[in-house]
Amino acid sequence: MGIRFEGDFTVTAPRDEVYAFLSDPQKFAPCLPTFQSLEMKDEHTAEVTVRVGVGKIRGNATIELRLKDEQPPTHAAYDGKGKVMGGAFNMETSFDLEDADGGGTVVKWVGDLNMFGKLVALAGGLIRPVAKKDIQKLVDALQAELSGPQASGAAG
Amino acid sequence: MYPAPFRYHRAESVAEAIGMLSELGEGARALAGGQSLLVLLKIRFDEPTDLVDLARIPGLDAIEQRDGEVRIGALATHARIARSEIAAAIPIVRDCANGIADNQVRSRGTIGGNLCSGDPSCDWPALLTTLDAQVHCEGPAGKRSLPVDGFVEDLYATALQEGEIVTGVSFALPGPGSAGAYVGFKRCAPAYPTTSVGVQLTLSGADCVDARIALGSSGLTPIHATAAEAELRGQTLGEAVIRRAAEAAVAASDPIDDQRGSPAFKRRLIDTLVRRGIDVARRRCAGEQVEVSHEYY
Amino acid sequence: MSTTELAAHEVPKVAIELSVNGKRYRREVEPRELLVQFLREELRLTGTHIGCDTTYCGACTVLLNGEPVKSCTVLAVQADGGEVLTVEGLEQDGQLHPLQAAFSEHHGLQCGYCTPGMLMSAYALLERNPKPSRKEIRKGIQGNVCRCTGYHNIFEAIEAAAAAMRKE
Known part of the structure; x- marks a missing residue:
């Protein structure tokens, strides 16, 4: 089952700084909601563990995330594969950076998630709404991280 | 598997159940049916360390009616509720109890488990919301009763605190001139x-004195369609009024896209089911015997 | 999903005692053992089939304390102290149960995979309702899926069995 997520958000940090942050899993991964741990497998590959779930049902999802395309300071892409309760998934995600009118940077991002397994058969329809909430939390955390206290307060 | x-x-x-669940902590789950x-x-969507089986606790499966109040114990199975005098007297309860899954699942599944699973597809939370029921809970901090509306807070998440269990539900016996229907597809x-969809109407002739409408499997939680109720309350039930109520119920829904259907299909279905629920409730208010339940192919 | 994953050997087994087809059994089971596994693997009563394994198809239907259940969705520990009737318990003294005879007579099966579950649901129906209408028969086997027959001969078989049982 494939799901595409996309969106954009604006931060006050300049493009170079945003690029450096988003192309380094060690920097951005801690912004993932319920981030647990990160281990660098090699220069371009990180194994990230996050806690996911609904209600009392919580489990770890592990994602092997590889930076596969680098075009500083405007574009980068990752691919990833991982396991989560009752299923497995592949994902591809990329971002494009543009200077925002009046300073700062616009981050345009897209993610394609492909899920497999029993979870999809039994509860596939719930994956999008659950993922959507977590993505919103990630975007909020990235905006706070890349906008400094005043800017994120203004955006609030 | x-x-x-x-x-x-x-x-x-x-x-003992409260003690066990409190001590075992977040890895423990309560098991009913x-x-x-x-x-x-x-x-393997969930892998608890411990299951605390509540099913043998005596006295939690009673189905009784006293002083105008109906009380159903958490361990009452769907099958027993469907066969009870309560279900014979209150058709909307029968519609729901008989509509859940199949004979085998109804033999085992309980009203308390159905309510506490927090699964958006469960029927009792929507039915009990239609009847404005109370949920009776007991936990380390003692007993409390909560309105069922809002008890299921989010996907698989309820208002229960750690160590707390549901012991039963209760609702007022519908008065004269009041009847409902629970219809599903x-x-x-x-x-x-x-x-x-659950609909409970209180009518005086063709005039709607009161209405309650709740939707199941129409979003991430059961939905209390208050705007739809407002369209009916104080009105004479006619085509335009019923259409506005159905539209308001559809507007309150937020169906997910899954193998059961697209959101657009589900909205059409909700519209149809609200109209059918109102029709059946109205006929039952007038004393007509109408048998409905979940429809399937 | 738990943070501390348990290995099966770390979990204490639970002693259960139950009656299956009138015979008493005492066993120690893993808490996660399903009733259908207990019947098939511990007791070697392989007449109860596992079909979908997701509480859907009804092939694993048995009676627990007189009520039909999907034994793939009951833990063996939940059946402790109970009375189970499986398809093997229908035949008495080498005589087919009227339901079994009627399924055979009316070709109420093709591949036979769903048949044990069908028989148990039909048995539960006729216990409660000796003279079911066609509609009541449909409802009685609503939790049993047959991919071969189109159900028609199953309805005929259940009607015939009901008639045969009423004459006794």
Whole structure:
């Protein structure tokens, strides 16, 4: 089952700084909601563990995330594969950076998630709404991280 | 398929169950009939360390009516509720109890488990919201009763605190001139509903004195369609009024896109089911015997 | 999903005692053992089939304390102290149960995979309702899926069995 997520958000940090942050899993991964741990497998590959779930049902999802395309300071892409309760998934995600009118940077991002397994058969329809909430939390955390206290307060 | 290993504990009393669940902490789950929980465990969606079996606790399965109030114990199964005098007297309860899954699941599944699973496809939360029921809970901090509206807070999440269990539900016996219907559509008997709708009307002739409408399988939680109720309350039930109520119910829904149907399909279905629910409730208010339940192919 | 994953050997087994087809059994089981596994693997009563394994198809239907259940969705520990009737318990003294005879007579099966569950649901129906209408028969086997027959001959078989049982 494939799901595409996309969106954009604006931060006050300049493009170079945003690029450096988003192309380094060690920097951005801690912004993932319920981030647990990160281990660098090699220069371009990180194994990230996050806690996911609904209600009392919580489990770890592990994602092997590889930076596969680098075009500083405007574009980068990752691919990833991982396991989560009752299923497995592949994902591809990329971002494009543009200077925002009046300073700062616009981050345009897209993610394609492909899920497999029993979870999809039994509860596939719930994956999008659950993922959507977590993505919103990630975007909020990235905006706070890349906008400094005043800017994120203004955006609030 | 079988679940990941867990330890098994059998509670003999409510106090013992609360003690076990509190002590065992967040890895523990309460087990009643297991018709929602075991399915999740078998696909390894959830891997608790401990199960606390509540099913042998005496006295939690009573179905009784006293002083204008109906009380159903948490361990009452769907099948027993469907066969009870309460279901014979209150058709909307029968509609729901008989509509859930199939004979085998109804033999095991309980009203308390159905309410506590927090699964958006479960029918009792929507039915009980239609009847403005109270949920009776007991936990380390003692007893409390909560309105069922809002008890299921989010996907698989309820208002229960750690160590707390549901002991039963209660609602007022519908008065004269008040009747309801619970209607749903599913792809086949064992499947969860594509959507379902509960309607309870209090009529004086063709005038709607009061209305309650709730939707199941129509979003991430049961939905109390208050705007739809407002369209009916104080109105003479006619085509335009019913259309506005159905539209308001559809507007309150937020169906997910899944193998049961697209959101657009489900909205059409909700519209149809609200109209059907109002029609059946109205006929029942007038004393007509109408048998409905979940429809399937 | 738990943070501390348990290995099966770390979990204490639970002693259960139950009656299956009138015979008493005492066993120690893993808490996660399903009733259907207990019947098929511990007791070697392989007449109860595992079909979908997701509480859907009804092939694993048995009676627990007189009520039909999907034994793939009942833990063996939940059946402790109970009375189970499986398809093997229908035949008495080498005589087919009227339901079994009627399924045979009316070709109420093709591949036979769903048949044990069908028989148990039909048995539960006729216990409660000796003279079911066609509609009541449909409802009685609503939790049992047959992919071969189109159900028609199953309805005929259940009607015939009901008639045969009423004459006794």
